[in-house]
Amino acid sequence: MNTLEKLTKEGEIELPSLPSVVLKLLEAVKNDSFEALAHLIKFDPALATKVLSVANSPLFSRGKKIESLETAISLLGTEMIKNIALSFILVKNFQRQEKNEFDFENFWKRAITAAVSAELMAQKLRLAGDKIYLSALLMDIGIVIMFLCRPDDYLKVFDEKRAENLSTVEAERNIFGFDHQQVGAEITSAWGLPEYLRDMILYHHSPEKAPLEIQKEIQLISFADKMAGIYFAFHALDKYTYILHHAQKYLAFSPEETESLVDEVAEKSQELLEIFDLPVRELKPYSQILEEANRELQKLTLNYAQLLQKLKEEKARAEALAQKLKEANQKLMEMAIKDGLTGVFNRRYFQERLAEEVNRFKRYNGSLSVIILDIDHFKKINDTYGHLFGDEVLKKMGAILKTETRECDLVARYGGEEFVILLPSTDLKGATRLAERLRQKVEETEFSYGNQKVKVTISLGVASISSPSEKTEKELLSVADKALYYSKHKGRNRVTAVKI
Numbered sequence: 001m002n003t004l005e006k007l008t009k010e011g012e013i014e015l016p017s018l019p020s021v022v023l024k025l026l027e028a029v030k031n032d033s034f035e036a037l038a039h040l041i042k043f044d045p046a047l048a049t050k051v052l053s054v055a056n057s058p059l060f061s062r063g064k065k066i067e068s069l070e071t072a073i074s075l076l077g078t079e080m081i082k083n084i085a086l087s088f089i090l091v092k093n094f095q096r097q098e099k100n101e102f103d104f105e106n107f108w109k110r111a112i113t114a115a116v117s118a119e120l121m122a123q124k125l126r127l128a129g130d131k132i133y134l135s136a137l138l139m140d141i142g143i144v145i146m147f148l149c150r151p152d153d154y155l156k157v158f159d160e161k162r163a164e165n166l167s168t169v170e171a172e173r174n175i176f177g178f179d180h181q182q183v184g185a186e187i188t189s190a191w192g193l194p195e196y197l198r199d200m201i202l203y204h205h206s207p208e209k210a211p212l213e214i215q216k217e218i219q220l221i222s223f224a225d226k227m228a229g230i231y232f233a234f235h236a237l238d239k240y241t242y243i244l245h246h247a248q249k250y251l252a253f254s255p256e257e258t259e260s261l262v263d264e265v266a267e268k269s270q271e272l273l274e275i276f277d278l279p280v281r282e283l284k285p286y287s288q289i290l291e292e293a294n295r296e297l298q299k300l301t302l303n304y305a306q307l308l309q310k311l312k313e314e315k316a317r318a319e320a321l322a323q324k325l326k327e328a329n330q331k332l333m334e335m336a337i338k339d340g341l342t343g344v345f346n347r348r349y350f351q352e353r354l355a356e357e358v359n360r361f362k363r364y365n366g367s368l369s370v371i372i373l374d375i376d377h378f379k380k381i382n383d384t385y386g387h388l389f390g391d392e393v394l395k396k397m398g399a400i401l402k403t404e405t406r407e408c409d410l411v412a413r414y415g416g417e418e419f420v421i422l423l424p425s426t427d428l429k430g431a432t433r434l435a436e437r438l439r440q441k442v443e444e445t446e447f448s449y450g451n452q453k454v455k456v457t458i459s460l461g462v463a464s465i466s467s468p469s470e471k472t473e474k475e476l477l478s479v480a481d482k483a484l485y486y487s488k489h490k491g492r493n494r495v496t497a498v499k500i
Helices: 003-007 020-030 035-044 047-053 069-076 078-093 105-126 129-138 143-151 151-164 170-176 179-188 196-200 212-232 236-251 253-273 286-301 304-337 347-366 378-385 387-403 428-444 474-491
Strands: 367-375 410-415 418-424 446-448 451-456 458-466 495-499
Touching: 003 105, 003 179, 020 035, 020 474, 035 047, 035 069, 035 078, 035 105, 035 304, 035 410, 047 069, 047 078, 069 078, 069 129, 069 387, 078 129, 078 143, 105 129, 105 143, 129 196, 143 151, 143 179, 151 304, 151 451, 170 179, 170 387, 179 196, 179 387, 196 212, 196 428, 196 451, 212 236, 212 428, 236 253, 253 286, 253 474, 304 347, 347 367, 347 474, 367 387, 367 428, 367 474, 378 387, 378 451, 387 410, 387 418, 387 428, 387 451, 428 458, 428 495, 458 474, 474 495
Parallel strands: 458 495
Antiparallel strands: 367 418, 367 458, 410 418, 446 451
């Protein structure tokens, strides 16, 4: 199973697709037809205007005035014109704001600034700028795809990152089991974008693991990511310090060249962001930011020790708040899917998971079973010993069921004294064996509350489907329920199993 299948929960969530104009644009470039490319861009006046504006910007024009698309294509080449057009289309189409928690605008500001950084460094190193520009622009596209597919899960990444002080990649792996590098690499292949993007995106947070022949290019876009972070991320000074210390080793830039490059990135990015209609206040060169900060620091009346202590206190407060928010979110999520009394899952969540498992069963075949069980004479327990005792019986019953089942099984309270167990990849024989073990375990267990003790039994109904079968979740549950009724009718404290 690849990463995209995991992200979409094996087809239950639809992946975002590229606009049709992008597919036509890629086909024109593949055929090396600048006439077709020019025709496509001219067909969209807004796109044509943007492409010419970007082509005439100091970043790409190289001092030549470009007045027509044909001239732009002949001077810059179809590949670079494609990248410019693709940049505008992607930024325009992936700025939806269904969820306010994700700042699409800031994402694209950082992505374009990274692309500008990469292009400037590629020019200095005489590398293929067209590949570098697009790789830097799309290196984090996996973040957007992960959020659009599973927004609620991705918000947990933000919580995990803040609360545990993790990198984005580490937090993603904790929540999803994979990260945006893998998603980005696979989605660009699925979209039919140039093949070189896959490795460039896959290793941009770990260039040392990349194939030797492309390590230098990937190191460059990794630097571009940190360069963009100076202007559009937290811990800007850390990123600036890293670049100053490592640019000489990896890119053979002197400290003076690096400082000049950081300032040039701000200047060129400001121009490009305005063309892309991404509002940004004056993007100051970082040297100017540092100079202003130094002047402000000189005005402070606090001595160094006081300032350091204040920073420590603020950091501690922020970390404590982040942890509380994480815990609160976790509790809210559990309240939505767990039964408050027994601690097992609730009926609504069970129904959702059952539908998912039936769909998965139909796609991949195998077997699927359900057990429904009911506590015998539970009303008599409540009437004789009181509802508090009855609650303790339900709690202990939930604990027994969780202990005796596998991690992949799902135990839920179905209603009142009734519980249900979902058993993926389990045939009738395996499900019946488990049901009998549960029956014996409960029969041997002493249920107590205060000084009162009682023995309890359960009746169970088991239903199972195996390939091939077109049965629905409702039919599977109905058969299990009828099997439970048969167990109760035949004297209780027994298991009835049916294969459908």
